[in-house]
Amino acid sequence: MSTAEETDGDSAPWAEVTPEAARRLLVAAVDAFAERGYHATTTRDIAGRAGMSPAALYIHYKTKEELLHRISRIGHDRALFVLEAAADGGGTAAERLAEAVRSFVRWHAERHTTARVVQYELDALGEEHRTEIVELRRRSDAVVRRIIGEGVQAGEFDVPDVPGTTLAVLSLCIDVARWFNEQGSRTPDEVGELYAGLVLRMVAAER
Amino acid sequence: MSTAEETDGDSAPWAEVTPEAARRLLVAAVDAFAERGYHATTTRDIAGRAGMSPAALYIHYKTKEELLHRISRIGHDRALFVLEAAADGGGTAAERLAEAVRSFVRWHAERHTTARVVQYELDALGEEHRTEIVELRRRSDAVVRRIIGEGVQAGEFDVPDVPGTTLAVLSLCIDVARWFNEQGSRTPDEVGELYAGLVLRMVAAER
DNA sequence: ACGGACCCTAAGCGCTTGCTCAGGTTCGGG
DNA sequence: CCCGAACCTGAGCAAGCGCTTAGGGTCCGT
Numbered sequence: 001m002s003t004a005e006e007t008d009g010d011s012a013p014w015a016e017v018t019p020e021a022a023r024r025l026l027v028a029a030v031d032a033f034a035e036r037g038y039h040a041t042t043t044r045d046i047a048g049r050a051g052m053s054p055a056a057l058y059i060h061y062k063t064k065e066e067l068l069h070r071i072s073r074i075g076h077d078r079a080l081f082v083l084e085a086a087a088d089g090g091g092t093a094a095e096r097l098a099e100a101v102r103s104f105v106r107w108h109a110e111r112h113t114t115a116r117v118v119q120y121e122l123d124a125l126g127e128e129h130r131t132e133i134v135e136l137r138r139r140s141d142a143v144v145r146r147i148i149g150e151g152v153q154a155g156e157f158d159v160p161d162v163p164g165t166t167l168a169v170l171s172l173c174i175d176v177a178r179w180f181n182e183q184g185s186r187t188p189d190e191v192g193e194l195y196a197g198l199v200l201r202m203v204a205a206e207r
Numbered sequence: 208m209s210t211a212e213e214t215d216g217d218s219a220p221w222a223e224v225t226p227e228a229a230r231r232l233l234v235a236a237v238d239a240f241a242e243r244g245y246h247a248t249t250t251r252d253i254a255g256r257a258g259m260s261p262a263a264l265y266i267h268y269k270t271k272e273e274l275l276h277r278i279s280r281i282g283h284d285r286a287l288f289v290l291e292a293a294a295d296g297g298g299t300a301a302e303r304l305a306e307a308v309r310s311f312v313r314w315h316a317e318r319h320t321t322a323r324v325v326q327y328e329l330d331a332l333g334e335e336h337r338t339e340i341v342e343l344r345r346r347s348d349a350v351v352r353r354i355i356g357e358g359v360q361a362g363e364f365d366v367p368d369v370p371g372t373t374l375a376v377l378s379l380c381i382d383v384a385r386w387f388n389e390q391g392s393r394t395p396d397e398v399g400e401l402y403a404g405l406v407l408r409m410v411a412a413e414r
Numbered sequence: 415a416c417g418g419a420c421c422c423t424a425a426g427c428g429c430t431t432g433c434t435c436a437g438g439t440t441c442g443g444g
Numbered sequence: 445c446c447c448g449a450a451c452c453t454g455a456g457c458a459a460g461c462g463c464t465t466a467g468g469g470t471c472c473g474t
Contacts, residue, residue, distance in 0.1 A: 021421080037330065039246035043462060053423050058463065120327065123244065164393070164401045167386070172375060175382040178327075179374070186371070194371045198409045228451080250432060260453050265433065 013111070014074070022060040024050040029067045034113040038068055038124040068121060069129040075111075075118035076136040080143075082107050087143045093151030094200060100147060101173060101199045102192040108176040109188035115177035144169055148203060158205040169199050220318070221281070229267040231257040236274045241320040245275055245331040275328060276336040282318075282325035283343040287350075289314050294350045300358030301407060307354060308380060308406045309399040315383040316395035322384035351376055355410060365412040376406055 017023040028049035032041040043064050047054045061067050086100035108115045122133060145166040151157035159165050176191060186194075224230040235256035239248040250271050254261045268274050293307035315322045329340060352373040358364035366372050383398060393401075 037244065037246055039244055040331070042460080044460090054462090055424080055464080056422060059421065064462070124247070160404075161401055164398075165405065168379060168402065168405055171382040171386060172379050175378040175385075178382075179378060191371075194368055195375065197367075198372065198375055201409050201411070202405050204408070226451095249430080251430090261432090262434075262454080263452055266451070271432070 013114075016074070017070070019060075021050075021052070021056070025052070025057055025060055026067060026070060030071055030114055030117055033068065033071070033117040033121060038117075038121045065124070065126055065129070068117070068124060069126075071114070072118050072122070072125065072129070072133050073136075075114050076133055079104065079107055079115070079118070080136055080140055083140055083143050087147055093147055093154055093156050094204075097144075097147045097151065097203065098196040098200055100144065101169065102196040104173045105176050105195045106188045106192040108173060109180045109191050112177050112180040112182075115174075119174050119177050141166060141170060151203060156205060157203040159203050165203060169202070172199070220321075223281070224277070226267075228257075228259070228263070232259070232264055232267055233274060233277060237278055237321055237324055240275065240278070240324045240328060245324075245328045272331070272333055272336070275324070275331060276333075278321070279325050279329070279332065279336070279340050280343075282321050283340055286311065286314055286322070286325070287343055287347055290347055290350050294354055300354055300361055300363050301411075304351075304354045304358065304410065305403040305407055307351065308376065309403040311380045312383050312402045313395045313399040315380060316387045316398050319384050319387045319389075322381075326381050326384050348373060348377060358410060363412060364410040366410050372410060376409070379406070 014023050014027060017026050025046060029041070029046045032045050032049060035041075036045075043057050044054045046064075046067070047057050050056075057064075057067075061070075082103045083100055086103050087096055089096055089099055091099075108119075122130060125133065145162060148157060148159055148162055148166055148169075152159050152162065172195065176195075180188075180191065221230050221234055224233050232253060236248070236253045239252050239256060242248075243252075250264050251261045253271075253274070254264050257263075264271075264274075268277075289310045290307055293310050294303055296303055296306055298306075315326075329337060332340065352369060355364060355366055355369055355373055355376075359366050359369065379402065383402075387395075387398065
């Protein structure tokens with residue numbers, strides 16, 4: 001597999017961020033934001049983690065908020081990519097839903113540092129940037145809702161409230177970013193598998 | 208029903224906080240923390256919402272962190288109370304689990320302002336205060352795990368991974384605080400009902 | 415050898431932060 | 445009518461914030 005110009009959700013995490021100094025700052029910001037939260041993180045802390053002086057940050061980014069926006073934008077793009085890949089993967093609705101949950105959860109667990117920033121620091125974005133991100137989340141919702149809707153029509157699923165169940169499924173997956181811990185007893189793969197099973201039970205017509 | 212000295216999860220929200228000036232400040236802090244987050248909220252903002260000068264805050268609380276701790280402590284106590292009431296309510300494991308989810312979710316929806324602070328600003332607490340709160344959350348976990356465990360033993364439930372499913376159930380409920388909106392199309396009762404049904408499907412032995 | 419593009423830093427500006435403190439207001443009991 | 449306790453405010457301090465600016469290395473093509 002080539003490492004150049006990848007747009008998938010996993011490999012070479014921040015490869016598209018250039019030049020290298022800008023990437024180092026962005027990675028440092030992800031770590032700091034995830035650890036302490038956006039508002040509790042200082043620009044001096046970010047620059048320090050990247051091994052630079054506080055002023056260096058402003059050569060590559062106009063403001064601290066722009067850093068958050070870049071992180072949030074790239075993160076949402078990747079999470080959405082993962083979801084859409086599963087949705088377009090073919091198979092029955094159950095197979096596609098299971099794969100969507102499995103990979104979406106795996107992303108939130110494996111990359112829980114990024115995911116935490118992406119999912120929980122949304123309010124710190126400015127008006128314009130936030131609406132841009134909210135649109136991406138609307139699309140995630142649409143992807144899951146479509147799979148569930150198709151499963152219902154095909155008679156595979158029995159779901160009284162499709163929008164409500166969609167909300168619950170996404171909520172369940174997203175919250176993984178909050179509690180997942182690398183020192184915990186479960187690998188991202190195991191959590192993905194567990195959750196895929198639970199979600200299938202939530203929508204299954206019968207067993 | 209008397210309004211004096213209540214300790215349940217709903218009525219007379221912050222009645223046990225006295226004197227009245229201290230309660231006004233605490234309510235103002237809950238609103239501010241929920242809206243902007245702990246770190247983005249200034250002591251001037253809190254005092255202003257309570258109609259006092261910045262200095263007044265420090266007559267009733269030693270630090271801004273003490274305010275967060277009081278909120279977090281009381282909130283966790285109430286949420287736990289709601290859970291335990293449902294768990295001790297009698298009936299089959301399915302009935303108790305459904306009631307636990309229903310009331311826990313209802314609490315997180317109805318009082319989502321408080322719940323947001325309680326569930327998402329934990330990291331802003333100091334070392335000692337945080338470990339105190341984490342203990343309360345461990346007890347919430349134990350309550351749900353016990354119900355599910357008993358359901359499995361009674362043959363009512365079929366759950367391959369009890370700790371994992373417990374985690375998922377609680378995660379689902381807690382995340383309600385993040386997305387619930389009073390202008391949304393669902394009442395707290397409706398969300399509670401929906402979620403209770405979904406959780407029962409996750410654990411049911413057969414249908 | 416040298417000019418200039420690029421990238422970075424030291425220093426610091428103006429402002430806001432959490433918090434303090436001396437002093438004023440209010441009010442019930444004697 | 446005065447006292448003392450309870451409660452609150454105006455003014456402000458030291459520290460830390462996001463961000464700016466003047467200037468200095470480094471390395472390229474020529």
